[in-house]
Amino acid sequence: MTTAAQLDAAFAALADPTRRAIVARLARGEATVLELAQPFEISLPAISKHLKVLERAALITRGREAQRRPCRLRTEALREVSEWAEHTRRAWEERFDRLDEYLHAMQAQGGSDHSGIKERNPRGRSKR
Amino acid sequence: MTTAAQLDAAFAALADPTRRAIVARLARGEATVLELAQPFEISLPAISKHLKVLERAALITRGREAQRRPCRLRTEALREVSEWAEHTRRAWEERFDRLDEYLHAMQAQGGSDHSGIKERNPRGRSKR
DNA sequence: GTTGTACTTTACCTTTAGGTTAAATACAAA
DNA sequence: TTTGTATTTAACCTAAAGGTAAAGTACAAC
Numbered sequence: 001m002t003t004a005a006q007l008d009a010a011f012a013a014l015a016d017p018t019r020r021a022i023v024a025r026l027a028r029g030e031a032t033v034l035e036l037a038q039p040f041e042i043s044l045p046a047i048s049k050h051l052k053v054l055e056r057a058a059l060i061t062r063g064r065e066a067q068r069r070p071c072r073l074r075t076e077a078l079r080e081v082s083e084w085a086e087h088t089r090r091a092w093e094e095r096f097d098r099l100d101e102y103l104h105a106m107q108a109q110g111g112s113d114h115s116g117i118k119e120r121n122p123r124g125r126s127k128r
Numbered sequence: 129m130t131t132a133a134q135l136d137a138a139f140a141a142l143a144d145p146t147r148r149a150i151v152a153r154l155a156r157g158e159a160t161v162l163e164l165a166q167p168f169e170i171s172l173p174a175i176s177k178h179l180k181v182l183e184r185a186a187l188i189t190r191g192r193e194a195q196r197r198p199c200r201l202r203t204e205a206l207r208e209v210s211e212w213a214e215h216t217r218r219a220w221e222e223r224f225d226r227l228d229e230y231l232h233a234m235q236a237q238g239g240s241d242h243s244g245i246k247e248r249n250p251r252g253r254s255k256r
Numbered sequence: 257g258t259t260g261t262a263c264t265t266t267a268c269c270t271t272t273a274g275g276t277t278a279a280a281t282a283c284a285a286a
Numbered sequence: 287t288t289t290g291t292a293t294t295t296a297a298c299c300t301a302a303a304g305g306t307a308a309a310g311t312a313c314a315a316c
Contacts, residue, residue, distance in 0.1 A: 015143035027219040073220045082213035089206040091155040195292045
């Protein structure tokens, strides 16, 4: 179930470039905190905080292996993010298709659109 | 071209729930500032600021129609966001498939994985 | 039980994000 | 040219985000 709060937490977590880099790193496989910290110049506590944010956003889970805390990516939240963006984008493009048809119908009978924005189809000519 | 800065701006812009709501509203069609502000309890200057953030992140464009500034969604940035999330997710799932195969090979000859995280395939059994 | 390793927590600082109200701008209409 | 409508800019406030250093916890190994 995609609660609004879930999406919210995921987007907020991914807004930080360090956190996105961590997520990208984890996509290549599980890693410990020290391993994740290594590419960055910030302190370990800072990394620790970032991981906590990612965990609360359900973007990662943390295991335990002796004194290490290996991190693993969770895919659900990532999928929700991508689906929200795709769904929103598609909604607009479909609407645009309809508007496009409408405008051509209008143009055929000499109408005008009054949009104030210069006509510029973001995808070039509409498919279909 | 997907510059890191572009993605960064887009994710940062979408981190705010008000801004995501505005984007979702715009997916249903062009709207003026007043129209966009209407569902929210915050002041007009606050909306204006949000729109500026969205514009700088290239998530919207703004036209001009007399004293109105109709906003229109741009799809490129949204696509980049969704592609980043999908790509990252897929990278992990593909890696997981390989690990999965490896683990089963190990299991077949009596090995152990030492991961510290309880085995739990996020997608159920791996496809292929 | 002391030492080392891998973190996390606490207490703190500084910057920025999101909000406000009041004033400014841009244009239309009377 | 005054008035109204739509929106932005300016000045300001407050809370939260991201960072730090220093102390605390957990576990392994000696």
